[in-house]
Amino acid sequence: MEENTNLAVPVPQLRCMNMEKRKKVIAFFGELGFHFNIGAFDDRLIAQKLVCLLELKGIHLGYPCSLYVRGPYSPDLTLDLYAFTREFETLQTSSRLNPAEKEAAGELGRIFGLKPVLLEVGATYGYYAIRQECDPLEALRQVKRLKPFYSEAQIALGISKAKEFLFQPSKKDRENLKKETGIWQRASLQSLEH
Amino acid sequence: MPNDILSILNEAGGLNAKVFSLVRLKLLASLAALGPDGATYRELKAALDINDGVLFANLNVLKEMGYLVSGKITSEGKELELYTITPEGQDEWKRTRTWLCRFLNCGA
Numbered sequence: 001m002e003e004n005t006n007l008a009v010p011v012p013q014l015r016c017m018n019m020e021k022r023k024k025v026i027a028f029f030g031e032l033g034f035h036f037n038i039g040a041f042d043d044r045l046i047a048q049k050l051v052c053l054l055e056l057k058g059i060h061l062g063y064p065c066s067l068y069v070r071g072p073y074s075p076d077l078t079l080d081l082y083a084f085t086r087e088f089e090t091l092q093t094s095s096r097l098n099p100a101e102k103e104a105a106g107e108l109g110r111i112f113g114l115k116p117v118l119l120e121v122g123a124t125y126g127y128y129a130i131r132q133e134c135d136p137l138e139a140l141r142q143v144k145r146l147k148p149f150y151s152e153a154q155i156a157l158g159i160s161k162a163k164e165f166l167f168q169p170s171k172k173d174r175e176n177l178k179k180e181t182g183i184w185q186r187a188s189l190q191s192l193e194h
Numbered sequence: 195m196p197n198d199i200l201s202i203l204n205e206a207g208g209l210n211a212k213v214f215s216l217v218r219l220k221l222l223a224s225l226a227a228l229g230p231d232g233a234t235y236r237e238l239k240a241a242l243d244i245n246d247g248v249l250f251a252n253l254n255v256l257k258e259m260g261y262l263v264s265g266k267i268t269s270e271g272k273e274l275e276l277y278t279i280t281p282e283g284q285d286e287w288k289r290t291r292t293w294l295c296r297f298l299n300c301g302a
Binding site for chain 1: 241268
């Protein structure tokens with residue numbers, strides 16, 4: 001019987017790719033100072049939403065999120081979190097973040113601060129706004145529908161964090177903002193002169 | 195493999211008929227995707243838009259059949275009920291889904 005050599009090659013490659021993507025996520029957890037504990041519900045939630053927000057930011061980690069009852073979520077990440085728990089919990093990785101990835105991790109940590117509610121609201125809003133291309137009002141409506149158990153204040157704060165992390169203002173945005181606030185700035189400068 | 199409608203209908207004999215309600219199918223499909231992570235009661239209620247009475251009753255039926263387990267967890271200081279699918283639940287959902295796919299392809 002003729003040996004099928006094609007079958008022998010992809011399996012180790014796939015395993016290697018899977019390992020690399022896991023190691024990269026662990027490197028992000030390390031950079032963020034996130035000490036994952038599989039037994040803690042909030043830690044599993046934080047892990048999911050961190051990965052989702054990074055993917056939405058354009059960092060390809062190999063764990064794409066889709067919408068589930070828990071909001072944007074990656075079943076592949078869950079499988080790896082349970083299959084390689086020790087690596088995630090002890091932050092075992094050989095992967096290093098490049099400067100852009102380090103900067104993204106720094107921003108993510110500074111803006112959200114590993115707070116589960118803010119991460120959950122932020123990731124959900126970002127998913128609707130970016131992946132489903134909803135306008136801001138529709139994205140807000142969807143967040144409120146999917147997460148009605150969070151207060152208005154929690155939702156407002158989570159969305160503002162998502163906007164800060166995910167959306168860079170364009171030149172046009174900056175000009176519009178300048179026009180909008182210019183009148184107030186001039187008035188306040190005039191009042192200082194008196 | 196038989197692909198006539200009668201054979202496919204007869205294959206349904208191996209399935210659990212109690213799973214075939216819209217709410218139970220929604221619950222099994224939702225929780226199967228999340229595996230050991232599970233989902234809280236409030237997440238299921240909001241996402242699936244099912245009222246408390248219907249949701250609670252159907253979750254309990256699936257628990258009694260051994261397809262789901264529940265337990266208390268703490269999130270941000272709040273105690274919540276977490277529902278997780280069991281291996282038996284995953285198997286039953288897989289069988290049901292496979293059969294439904296065959297049935298619908300056949301009927302199309």
